[in-house]
Amino acid sequence: MDALAGLLDGPRARGAFLLRMVMEPPWSVRIEDQAPLSLMCVTEGQTWISSDAGDEVLLRPGDVAIARGPGGYTTGGDLRTEPLALIGPGGTCHTLRGEPLETSMALGVRSWGNDPDGSSVMLVGTYQMKGEVSARLLDALPPLVHLTADEWNCPLMPVLDDEISRDEPGQSVVLDRILDLMLIAVLRAWFSRPDAKAPAWYVAMGDPVVGRALRLLQDDPAHPWTVASLAAKCGVSRAQLARRFHELVGEPPMGYLTTWRLDLAADLLRESDATIEAVARKVGYSGSFALSAAFKRVRGVSPMAHRANSVLP
Structure with missing residues (x-):
């Protein structure tokens, strides 16, 4: 993706x-x-x-x-x-x-x-x-x-x-x-315009190392990624990936992955009737408790509250 x-x-x-x-x-x-x-x-x-x-x-x-x-x-x-x-x-x-x-x-x-x-x-x-x-x-x-x-x-x-x-x-x-x-x-x-000020992660898609890392995280968020395993897939050292990823994207690889997983979870909660447990496992969390803790820490509400509050503008 x-x-x-x-x-x-x-x-x-x-x-x-x-x-x-x-x-x-x-x-x-x-x-x-x-x-x-x-x-x-x-x-x-x-x-x-x-x-x-x-x-x-x-x-x-x-x-x-x-x-x-x-x-x-x-x-x-x-x-x-x-x-x-x-x-x-x-x-x-x-x-x-x-x-x-x-x-x-x-x-x-x-x-x-x-x-x-x-x-x-x-x-x-x-x-x-x-x-x-x-x-x-x-x-x-x-x-x-x-x-x-x-x-x-x-x-x-x-x-x-x-x-x-x-x-x-x-x-x-x-x-x-x-x-x-x-x-x-x-x-x-x-x-594609030079004056468009595209977001850092979008521009980073064109980098041969960081772009591959981003695609791996986006395509398979449920995988138990670590910086080491991601670096191995990209053919560079752990330190090289961490440094270059932060330089181009503005945050560490695992920080980006957390946000991506929670974004996906938010969509699934809004657009499907899947249980919180099922959503958690689909986006890479061990279960509903782990997803709920991360969701509330980052978004300030529980997955259940997010689903209840998701309405058309």
């Missing part, structure tokens, strides 16, 4: 909120849905996006942006028009005065806007659940990621544009998978 696979290995898009937004200027929409991540791409016209963190980008046809939540952002034909709609959690939509807009601005299946022939068209895909395994990567993203059409050049945008307004059996699953693939394409292009 590599870094990008780890992003979506846990709760991949499931019933993601997808929308084709068709607008005619002047227009502006305020987004406060608290979603962990939204992907937006423009197919016609142009759209401004302004995040609460102060970032502003202009999207033209073929451009894509990722807004990292839970902070809000505003999108519109310009940055001066007062928002005509406020999007809240779960895709709820109303005016700034609280008047509902879901029906009045509906333009068909997964289509919404102020004019069916509007000159600005944007496709929006929103993940509604934050997965613990992806937290390392999501935390490394700025509030707003922007790639021009030349920088990512993904053939999936026309596919999403074609599929988003269809209403066929299994359509939501098809759209979820397209959204996943588009997100991976965007992140791959983003982290």
